[in-house]
Amino acid sequence: MKKIHFLGECMVELRSTQPNTMQQSFAGDVYNSSVYLKRCFPDIQSGLITSIGEDSLSTKMLGVFSNEKIITDFVFRHPTKVAGMYLIETDEFGERSFIYWRSDAAARKVVEFLDDDVLEQLAESDMFFVSGISLAVLEPTTRSSFWDKVSFLKNRGVKIVFDPNYRPRLWVNEDEAREQFDQAFAFADITLPGVEDLSDLYQIQNSQELVEFCKAKNISEVVVKDGPASVVSYDGQQTTSHQITPVEHVVDTTSAGDAFNGAYLGARLSGYDIEKAVRYAALAAGIVIQHRGAIAPKMAFDTAFKHGVDAL
Numbered sequence: 001m002k003k004i005h006f007l008g009e010c011m012v013e014l015r016s017t018q019p020n021t022m023q024q025s026f027a028g029d030v031y032n033s034s035v036y037l038k039r040c041f042p043d044i045q046s047g048l049i050t051s052i053g054e055d056s057l058s059t060k061m062l063g064v065f066s067n068e069k070i071i072t073d074f075v076f077r078h079p080t081k082v083a084g085m086y087l088i089e090t091d092e093f094g095e096r097s098f099i100y101w102r103s104d105a106a107a108r109k110v111v112e113f114l115d116d117d118v119l120e121q122l123a124e125s126d127m128f129f130v131s132g133i134s135l136a137v138l139e140p141t142t143r144s145s146f147w148d149k150v151s152f153l154k155n156r157g158v159k160i161v162f163d164p165n166y167r168p169r170l171w172v173n174e175d176e177a178r179e180q181f182d183q184a185f186a187f188a189d190i191t192l193p194g195v196e197d198l199s200d201l202y203q204i205q206n207s208q209e210l211v212e213f214c215k216a217k218n219i220s221e222v223v224v225k226d227g228p229a230s231v232v233s234y235d236g237q238q239t240t241s242h243q244i245t246p247v248e249h250v251v252d253t254t255s256a257g258d259a260f261n262g263a264y265l266g267a268r269l270s271g272y273d274i275e276k277a278v279r280y281a282a283l284a285a286g287i288v289i290q291h292r293g294a295i296a297p298k299m300a301f302d303t304a305f306k307h308g309v310d311a312l
């Protein structure tokens with residue numbers, strides 16, 4: 001059975017529904033991708049590498065991972081820290097704003113748990129996924145050790161996948177982010193960037209420039225997301241532009257890119273070529289944006305995905 005591990009942070013999500021009422025769920029880019037990969041491709045093993053607390057909310061989070069059939073062997077429990085949290089508020093004009101409590105989250109400590117034994121087990125995976133958000137939340141003092149571990153996995157034949165997912169407020173400044181992204185691009189076998197993610201850091205304005213940027217870094221599998229505009233891929237030889245069918249009634253684009261990543265990688269691990277994998281990925285993302293929140297209701301998603309696959 002093919003296996004992928006996603007490293008990063010899952011957070012407690014709070015959403016104001018009515019005055020004095022909040023709905024609580026769990027979300028985070030790598031978690032979202034691991035969920036959609038498993039939902040779309042149940043035969044692939046999809047695992048998370050993160051650290052949570054020993055508190056009751058963290059225990060609930062772990063239960064949700066298991067419900068989604070995510071491998072939790074590398075979900076470590078930190079003795080003193082708790083999971084990060086954020087609140088989504090929507091104003092009278094429908095504009096969303098976010099408040100985060102994540103600067104001291106357990107997930108920042110995850111590298112401390114990656115000992116030789118864990119790395120040996122991770123070396124059995126086919127892919128190791130890291131995002132720009134994962135890199136931003138790692139305790140800065142653990143960064144060099146983190147890259148040594150990534151290098152170990154790559155040398156053992158694990159494909160390194162990187163989605164830059166740039167969030168300026170998580171970094172001290174652009175130089176810090178660029179330095180970490182440069183490292184990630186140097187190790188990446190596959191990258192799944194959005195044009196927006198690299199415009200500030202590398203002055204990249206469109207998909208074509210982004211593909212050229214990745215080619216210069218010798219990355220042989222590149223899939224550039226650009227919202228409903230297009231998807232452009234590069235397979236080490238050819239650049240291909242893929243048509244995206246725009247969704248008419250977009251409800252919430254949260255986690256569109258995450259769903260895309262999960263379905264794309266699931267398809268690739270299932271042996272599909274890039275063109276077919278992009279079709280599966282765009283289908284999954286197109287369903288997710290018709291639902292509110294990062295994680296669409298399972299039954300609605302599964303049904304729509306199955307119908308969509310039949311029509312592909």
Ligand code: ADP
Pocket residue numbers: 194225226227228230231244245246247248250253254255256257258260281282283285286289
């Ligand atoms: P991110 O969430 O990383 O910002 P994008 O906005 O680029 O990602 O969207 C990711 C993918 O979601 C796109 O490549 C596309 O497949 C799909 N998508 C996004 N917006 C739309 C839309 N309006 N109609 C159809 N598909 C969309």
